[in-house]
Amino acid sequence: MSKVAVLGSGSWGTALSLVLGDNNHEVRLWGRSQEQVDEINDNRCNVRYLPDVKLPDNIHAFTDLSNTLENVEVVVLVVPTKAMREVLKEVTKYLSVPVLFVHASKGIEPETHLRVSEIIEEEIPQEQRTSIAVLSGPSHAEEVSRRQPTTVTCSSLDMNSAERVQDLFMNSVFRVYTNPDLIGVEIGGSLKNIIAIGAGMTNGLGFGDNAKAALMTRGLAEIARLGMKLGANPLTFAGLTGLGDLIVTCTSVHSRNWRAGNMLGKGKTLEEVLDEMGMVVEGIRTTKATYQLAEQTGVDMPITKELYQVLFHDKTPEDAVTELMGRVKKHEVEDLKFGDGDPLNHLEP
Numbered sequence: 001m002s003k004v005a006v007l008g009s010g011s012w013g014t015a016l017s018l019v020l021g022d023n024n025h026e027v028r029l030w031g032r033s034q035e036q037v038d039e040i041n042d043n044r045c046n047v048r049y050l051p052d053v054k055l056p057d058n059i060h061a062f063t064d065l066s067n068t069l070e071n072v073e074v075v076v077l078v079v080p081t082k083a084m085r086e087v088l089k090e091v092t093k094y095l096s097v098p099v100l101f102v103h104a105s106k107g108i109e110p111e112t113h114l115r116v117s118e119i120i121e122e123e124i125p126q127e128q129r130t131s132i133a134v135l136s137g138p139s140h141a142e143e144v145s146r147r148q149p150t151t152v153t154c155s156s157l158d159m160n161s162a163e164r165v166q167d168l169f170m171n172s173v174f175r176v177y178t179n180p181d182l183i184g185v186e187i188g189g190s191l192k193n194i195i196a197i198g199a200g201m202t203n204g205l206g207f208g209d210n211a212k213a214a215l216m217t218r219g220l221a222e223i224a225r226l227g228m229k230l231g232a233n234p235l236t237f238a239g240l241t242g243l244g245d246l247i248v249t250c251t252s253v254h255s256r257n258w259r260a261g262n263m264l265g266k267g268k269t270l271e272e273v274l275d276e277m278g279m280v281v282e283g284i285r286t287t288k289a290t291y292q293l294a295e296q297t298g299v300d301m302p303i304t305k306e307l308y309q310v311l312f313h314d315k316t317p318e319d320a321v322t323e324l325m326g327r328v329k330k331h332e333v334e335d336l337k338f339g340d341g342d343p344l345n346h347l348e349p
């Protein structure tokens, strides 16, 4: 039994708290709103984000970080990527002993192009952390909180820590794998949100399953292309945090990224969409970050590029589709190259 702080009381932070609570850990959930924290403590319910779910009794909610972090062994970060740095700057004020950091957020920071584990590395001094891990995979909070079967993956540069996280979260309905490819796991989980916006957009435009399949498949190709350039193992993109999460996000009405894309395809502006959603749509900022990263590294990412033009430069979704369909003819399968070697060298025996 461990004492775990979960920072972020939105849909995913609350669902992960429920999993930890079910596993008999002592959970200290941090949120910004006093009203929400009181609802959780008094009525065992997070009305705004997961109204139908009764939370276990061993989850205690707080609004102040110093109480939340008191004597915890593990800190699970589940705030939107845009809030990660400011939250970590606060966290570092209250840690007296090193803890294991786990994050479950899916985004890339614009301008710095950093993955969330790299932001943690920058903001938390080494003497305050034992290790950094990520938990990612196809997992809508709405289904996890109803205790429906779900599989995810934990990655860390330190496999002992990844296994510790696996043991913390794993139960009969929440199965956790491990994968040492931290770059691939974080890139897959973050960039699938871009493609999910595109998949929603094709639906909004009135297109069908062919367009969705095309976008998912060619989307995965460009995610893997960038991931390999950054040093990821290509096989990770065929796993839960790549293909798995792409499927769940591009085909589910639960997905905020898909829903945002759907509204954009129907002609709403980005501002109208964000007003209506009231929840985080990570893919928007990650589209900007990934567009910049692709330009910087010289990786061809045509879908990301078109979505960037739609989201930030008023290109119409129709024009973006015309552009993508009219690209110069090419082979489907590319030579696989990543890092500084042959991908086959990176296969498990």
Ligand SMILES: NC(=O)C1=CN([C@@H]2O[C@H](COP(=O)(O)OP(=O)(O)OC[C@H]3O[C@@H](n4cnc5c(N)ncnc54)[C@H](OP(=O)(O)O)[C@@H]3O)[C@@H](O)[C@H]2O)C=CC1
Pocket (backbone or CB within 6 Å): 008, 009, 010, 011, 012, 013, 031, 032, 033, 049, 078, 079, 080, 081, 082, 083, 086, 087, 104, 105, 106, 107, 139, 140, 141, 142, 278, 279, 280, 282
């Ligand atoms: N929902 C899901 O199924 C899954 C989500 N994720 C990832 O988890 C992360 C969190 O998403 P999710 O919980 O769904 O988001 P939600 O939109 O459901 O909730 C966002 C939460 O973050 C809080 N928040 C927003 N801005 C700040 C800030 N500046 N400082 C501190 N807290 C802030 C909100 O607080 P307040 O209510 O006070 O505004 C709220 O508690 C994202 O990276 C997402 O990609 C990953 C897997 C599944």
Ligand SMILES: O=C(CO)COP(=O)(O)O
Pocket (backbone or CB within 6 Å): 106, 137, 138, 139, 140, 141, 193, 196, 245, 248, 249, 254, 255, 256, 257, 258, 280, 281, 282
């Ligand atoms: O990452 C998710 C499921 O794995 C949730 O996706 P959305 O943020 O699009 O809802």
